[in-house]
Amino acid sequence: MPRLSHGACLTPAWDEPPVRNVLDPHPPARCSHFQPAPFTSMTTPATPDTLARSFFQLSLDTGVLKFGEFKTKAGRLSPYFFNAGLFNDGATLGRLAEFYARRLIDSGLQFDMLFGPAYKGIALAAAVSIELARLGHNKPYAYNRKEAKDHGEGGTLVGAPVSGRVLIIDDVISAGTSVRESITLIRAAGATPCGVVIALDRQERAHENGVDTPHSAVQFVRDTLGLSVVSIATLSDLLDYLRAQGGAGIGEHYAKVSAYRERYGVQEA
Template sequence: MAMDDAGQDALAQEFVQFSVESGVLRFGQFKTKAGRMSPYFFNAGLFDDGAKLGRLAQFYARRILASGIEFDMLFGPAYKGIPLAAATAVELARLGRNVPYAYNRKEAKDHGEGGSLVGAPVQGRVLVIDDVMSAGTAARESIAIIRAAGATPHAVAIALDRQEKATENGQDTEHSAVQYVERVLGLQVCSIARLADLLAYLATHSDGALAGYHAQVLEYRRRYGVD
């Protein structure tokens, strides 16, 4: 990954700024699925027009290609992953890496082609495209679908790695959802940006509307963060 003169991940910094300007990354007080009060909230569903989705796909494609992850096709888990995988496939093709993609339905069809999978045949090494990971549940579901099709779940690309402890049965664990997917499920994970990148961004934009949020996010990371 390309670093700037300050040693920061240039692509991640560009992405964080884009997310803030798009209203996708917001600051305040937000309750997470784990019941924590977070000083920031990332809602990828707000990449909600053609221009924003196209630029988001550029970030995914650039990070995926830079990661060196080997893959034969993309998979978008329903529902959020469907437009992400489709848009990323378009951008990868534009950059000279044309690969097939597929996605699943929540409910299987009993007419037409039937089944729960749509798109290209699911085969080879599959790269799952998703927005964030909270507990690794979506990754486990994707793995099951991909294996049932006879393919190999190989890696996951996400927009933001929150770098915070996951929860199990209401208790904090010592690992994040990303670490669980990597260490327990055995998949590679690449993210466009991480919480550390968000903190670096806030540290250099500590005036105006973002004033004070660096300290809040840093305290949240100290309480719930993992490396």
């Protein structure tokens, strides 16, 4: 399944192919210093499917992805729950950053810098910027404060000057509110919002003013706001992952997740 929802800013991919093996569950220890140059080999080339599967395995191992019965903000009873806030130590955040960086390189979406909306986007922007540098693509990053600072550097923006093509990074898109706020900040700085990268595309209908819409939050960002959206994985990927497990273990959740997708899911182009 494609993980890039096309908006207005798709351009050719970077010249270098992705070369870091993010699928190794036991990556080598990281040195205290490194040279931001691309790696030169990968023993196990990753397809988008294997990248998504490895992402789900990490999410399960860390408790980020759980199965059961969970009430969503929209009042729906969901058979799964994804909480990216539990990527909360150096090792798991580093692995997550690898997945983001790899998916971005594979997507072919060009950008000049990362922007992390407060609060979850702050750590993501920093971590993914580091990982991209390790892969030879050094990108600046910035983020916003919720409250303006009236001393020191002042203002609401922190980090590199916001300029050029700016990619917004977050964990999920629920209602698009954070994306809209980020677009306003980026444009006010004289830069161009270029796209959004997220961990999981739930592929379910948005819920606005007490009513289910025919589109998802990702589709709204893509079709109405005109931004491309890249995701590490989608709900379709999760169903593929569960189906591959068979009827035992976590595979037993396939039927409920599939029924939820049937009821609340959106049609993808």
